[in-house]
Amino acid sequence: MQKLIQRLANLSAIGMFLILAMGALVTKADAGRGCGDEWPLCNGKFVPAHTISSMIEYSHRLVVGIVTLILVATFILVFRYVKRKDAKFFISATVLMTLIQAAMGAMAVVWPQSSLVLALHFGLSLLAFAFSLLLALVFTSWGQFQRDTAIRSSFKAIVWITTVYSYVVVYFGAFVRHTVSSGGCSGWPLCNGAVIPELSGSTGIVFTHRIAALLLFICILFLYLQAKKHYHDSDKLRFGSKWSLILVSLQVASGAVVTWSMGNEVAYLFTGMIHAVIVACMFGFLCYLCVLTLYDRKA
Incomplete structure (x- = not known):
């Protein structure tokens, strides 16, 4: 079970890293409105039209969804089988930051927001990645703090x-x-x-x-x-x-x-x-x- 939890923790960190990188791509490519003002649908479809902006935005949403499922599984297993309090804190913080940034991302699509708020979206993504990285390190020699x-x-x-x-x-x-x-x-x-x-x-x-x-x-x-x-x-x-x-x-x-x-x-x-x-x-x-x-x- 410990090996499974470690693999999930590693996948969580990798996933959060991808989310952060893809989020930066969405911003740089100005693809945030690639799916219009709809969420979770993309221009009224589950599978969007093959335009560059819609595929970038929809791929980002898809990865966030998959990583969220991995995080939920990791959360359950850590709280059930891992005794270390720091591991429980790291996974809890990762899940919380991910949910908040996902909610902010959805709101940014439906209700256009200021640059100050949109910049915070990247900041939350950064915190989520940092906490997921610390969780992954818990199960390595570098996690002996x-x-x-x-x-x-x-x-x-x-x-x-x-x-x-x-x-x-x-x-x-x-x-x-x-x-x-x-x-x-x-x-x-x-x-x-x-x-x-x-x-x-x-x-x-x-x-x-x-x-x-x-x-x-x-x-x-x-x-x-x-x-x-x-x-x-x-x-x-x-x-x-x-x-x-x-x-x-x-x-x-x-x-x-x-x-x-x-x-x-x-x-x-x-x-x-x-x-x-x-x-x-x-x-x-x-x-x-x-x-x-x-x-x-x-x-």
């Missing part, structure tokens, strides 16, 4: 502040997409040929996101340097910090590529999805570090 040595209070604070701030940056990035502001800054690292452009309209939105992303890179770099200074090479804190730094570096680079790919629709969609996927992985590692700090055992 208990420690034999103490964690510095200052390091705990850095981890949590950085993670919360990263969520804000990711949310703002989703806001950029939903307001279709990406074209506000042409070129990278300069914005419209200036170090500090005129901060109005879409230019101000994109430039603010760039500054926020730069500050996030600095925060994670500082986090890694602190982990390197105080914890040995094999410590999970150092491992997680190192990969957070690698991924935030890739995030910055992919953001630049997204900007450079404007004008090529296919490249723009592909690089936009890659950017969202890297962000999700980075946030997952930061959440893993947060969980490690909760299992601190005094030396």
Whole structure:
């Protein structure tokens, strides 16, 4: 039974990853209205017409439905056969975030919503993926969160502040997409040929996101340097910090590529999805570090 639960947990994490990536594609391809203003039907049909936008939107809905069924099965089995309280919390949080984002997605189709609310949809998807990833890790060696040595209070604070701030940056990035502001800054690292452009309209939105992303890179770099200074090479804190730094570096680079790919629709969609996927992985590692700090055992 434990092997079955582990497989379902792994499928849940993979499924949430797909939902997040496909959601980013829906936004980038402007396919959110591909099924009109109907839900769960798509333009009045269970099987939609073969238009690109309708297939993208309907595929996203289909994957959400399948993953939700997997999550329900995982939820039941975890609560019946798994004793660890953290596993029960992770699956409960995953199911809750998934249901809320599914409801928000349905409402966004039937009742058009503001960009602020639509951006939150991606934020909830990100949380759902992070919780599902933590659940999958519970059944691996990386899921042994208990420690034999103490964690510095200052390091705990850095981890949590950085993670919360990263969520804000990711949310703002989703806001950029939903307001279709990406074209506000042409070129990278300069914005419209200036170090500090005129901060109005879409230019101000994109430039603010760039500054926020730069500050996030600095925060994670500082986090890694602190982990390197105080914890040995094999410590999970150092491992997680190192990969957070690698991924935030890739995030910055992919953001630049997204900007450079404007004008090529296919490249723009592909690089936009890659950017969202890297962000999700980075946030997952930061959440893993947060969980490690909760299992601190005094030396």
